[in-house]
Amino acid sequence: MTSAIEYAAALEALYRRIGERSMHDLPIYNEALAVEAVGFDAHDDAISGILITPWFMNLMLLPLDGSLAARALGSSFSHGFPVGMFDFTVGDIEGVGRIASCSLFSPMFEFADMAAARATAAAAMAEIRNPEPEQPKTRVVAALDRRSFLRGALTEPRP
Amino acid sequence: MGAGTETFYDVIRRQGITRRSFHKFCSLTATSLGLGPLAATNIANALETKPRVPVIWMHGLECTCCSESFIRSAHPLVKDAVLSMISLDYDDTIMAAAGHQAEAILEETRAKYKGQYILAVEGNPPLNEDGMYCIDGGKPFVEKLKLMADDAMAVIAWGACASWGCVQAAKPNPTQAVPIDKVITNKPIIKVPGCPPIAEVMTGVVTFVTTFGKLPELDRQGRPKMFYSQRIHDKCYRRPHFDAGQFVEEWDDDAARKGYCLYKMGCKGPTTYNACSTVRWNGGVSFPIQSGHGCIGCSEDGFWDQGGFYDRLTTIKQFGVEANADKIGQTAAVVVGGAIVAHAGVTVVRNMARRSKENSTDNSRSNGKSAG
Numbered sequence: 001m002t003s004a005i006e007y008a009a010a011l012e013a014l015y016r017r018i019g020e021r022s023m024h025d026l027p028i029y030n031e032a033l034a035v036e037a038v039g040f041d042a043h044d045d046a047i048s049g050i051l052i053t054p055w056f057m058n059l060m061l062l063p064l065d066g067s068l069a070a071r072a073l074g075s076s077f078s079h080g081f082p083v084g085m086f087d088f089t090v091g092d093i094e095g096v097g098r099i100a101s102c103s104l105f106s107p108m109f110e111f112a113d114m115a116a117a118r119a120t121a122a123a124a125m126a127e128i129r130n131p132e133p134e135q136p137k138t139r140v141v142a143a144l145d146r147r148s149f150l151r152g153a154l155t156e157p158r159p
Numbered sequence: 160m161g162a163g164t165e166t167f168y169d170v171i172r173r174q175g176i177t178r179r180s181f182h183k184f185c186s187l188t189a190t191s192l193g194l195g196p197l198a199a200t201n202i203a204n205a206l207e208t209k210p211r212v213p214v215i216w217m218h219g220l221e222c223t224c225c226s227e228s229f230i231r232s233a234h235p236l237v238k239d240a241v242l243s244m245i246s247l248d249y250d251d252t253i254m255a256a257a258g259h260q261a262e263a264i265l266e267e268t269r270a271k272y273k274g275q276y277i278l279a280v281e282g283n284p285p286l287n288e289d290g291m292y293c294i295d296g297g298k299p300f301v302e303k304l305k306l307m308a309d310d311a312m313a314v315i316a317w318g319a320c321a322s323w324g325c326v327q328a329a330k331p332n333p334t335q336a337v338p339i340d341k342v343i344t345n346k347p348i349i350k351v352p353g354c355p356p357i358a359e360v361m362t363g364v365v366t367f368v369t370t371f372g373k374l375p376e377l378d379r380q381g382r383p384k385m386f387y388s389q390r391i392h393d394k395c396y397r398r399p400h401f402d403a404g405q406f407v408e409e410w411d412d413d414a415a416r417k418g419y420c421l422y423k424m425g426c427k428g429p430t431t432y433n434a435c436s437t438v439r440w441n442g443g444v445s446f447p448i449q450s451g452h453g454c455i456g457c458s459e460d461g462f463w464d465q466g467g468f469y470d471r472l473t474t475i476k477q478f479g480v481e482a483n484a485d486k487i488g489q490t491a492a493v494v495v496g497g498a499i500v501a502h503a504g505v506t507v508v509r510n511m512a513r514r515s516k517e518n519s520t521d522n523s524r525s526n527g528k529s530a531g
Contacts, residue, residue, distance in 0.1 A: 015402075022404030027473045028422070028429065056402050074396040074418065084512030091399020101402060103393050104507050107429060123504030128512070132505070 004047045008037035030054045030108040039125035050121040056106035068098040083131035167206040170243040205370040212369045213276040216250035220327045221282025224355040225317040232358035233442030278311035285334035292334040308343040322350040329463035350381040354457035360386045391428035394436040425469035426453025433458040
């Protein structure tokens with residue numbers, strides 16, 4: 001079974017090669033940046049982490065049950081994290097096979113340097129895994145809360 | 160073309176549509192607007208109790224592609240829904256009335272529904288020679304437009320013409336055609352750009368305004384955030400090929416057959432804000448990139464003057480960052496300092512996760528955990 005560290009290293013090597021081979025002379029390439037994997041870790045039977053390259057920053061996902069292999073190229077599926085659901089697009093890369101990615105940024109000209117990109121990725125990853133509680137909303141009614149159901153409070157208050 | 164006093168529910172019941180179908184329609188609509196299941200109840204409630212909103216649909220300099228798109232909306236079904244949901248009192252393309260009778264409707268609506276009707280504008284007014292390049296019912300279109308806008312509740316700008324100017328405002332713009340927000344300055348305007356806009360986006364906007372009686376949340380350029388907050392590039396199914404540096408280099412080469420990224424063939428996906436890659440066209444069947452052609456960026460400001468359709472994007476730097484300072488999916492401002500950086504990361508995650516969560520609430524029941 002692939003470990004998170006191995007997977008991150010494999011992706012880094014792969015996209016570094018892609019960068020050198022096909023991307024570095026295109027106008028969408030931010031030369032201030034480099035390829036780097038941030039926060040790769042295994043949680044709930046899937047490896048996830050953020051991959052920074054000079055042309056995109058994606059949330060990457062590798063389900064450890066091998067389900068990715070069965071998915072069609074270009075199809076999308078959603079995966080839940082503590083902060084919520086994310087939609088991933090399935091791709092296929094020589095050397096790694098099926099990959100699943102969710103675009104966070106592209107192109108990358110928002111980032112002046114690697115430190116900025118790295119800090120953004122780290123903050124994003126922290127939020128994905130341990131979301132800061134949002135401002136409490138007034139009257140949150142769960143969709144299928146039994147008590148609310150018996151009270152007839154299933155619907156939001158009408159305006 | 161009835162009066163605006165009946166409710167939508169009255170009308171469809173009279174047409175023999177069952178209550179069950181009505182509720183199904185409400186939940187479909189809620190889903191297409193990216194709203195949760197509770198919104199379906201609100202929509203049903205509004206459609207049952209509120210009188211239909213009168214809509215005046217005016218045409219300036221345009222090609223009618225917006226109307227063509229609108230009447231092909233797959234869901235909500237235009238035939239049963241939208242034309243019943245609103246009281247389309249005036250639309251010179253699809254109404255039965257003509258001549259003086261048609262002109263009288265404009266006056267009547269303005270007097271009877273002052274401040275209550277929606278003015279939908281397809282096309283734009285030319286200002287040169289006092290507006291004589293577009294004469295409608297014997298008067299310059301720009302005058303009629305201003306007059307009708309004065310008493311409207313809100314204005315919808317259909318398509319690239321009304322929103323940005325489109326081809327008739329392309330250089331050198333001999334008629335001095337201008338987007339409608341240059342002549343209507345006293346009313347809120349919802350811009351629904353695209354050439355044409357996606358049918359479901361159009362009906363979605365109409366549904367939202369008529370059922371909730373308010374404008375959807377707009378970005379700084381006046382576009383509804385629910386449909387224009389992401390670029391084609393962000394949700395493109397060919398995106399993994401872009402990431403992997405796999406590009407079509409020539410039409411009909413091997414890479415084209417494999418469905419690689421069309422960026423080098425001039426695709427404007429990376430700079431275009433629209434819902435094509437998620438909502439798609441013709442009832443969700445396909446969209447330009449899926450048919451093998453790059454995005455031409457038709458929903459962006461001044462797309463006719465942004466170079467050829469097949470010219471490779473080279474100015475993403477300026478275009479992507481400056482032209483779209485207000486984005487919710489991806490932060491646009493140049494990220495520099497530490498605190499701002501962290502904030503950008505958190506913002507992008509929250510916005511994306513929230514959006515997915517809302518959508519998945521509805522999809523999960525029919526599709527299980529994974530859609531597609």
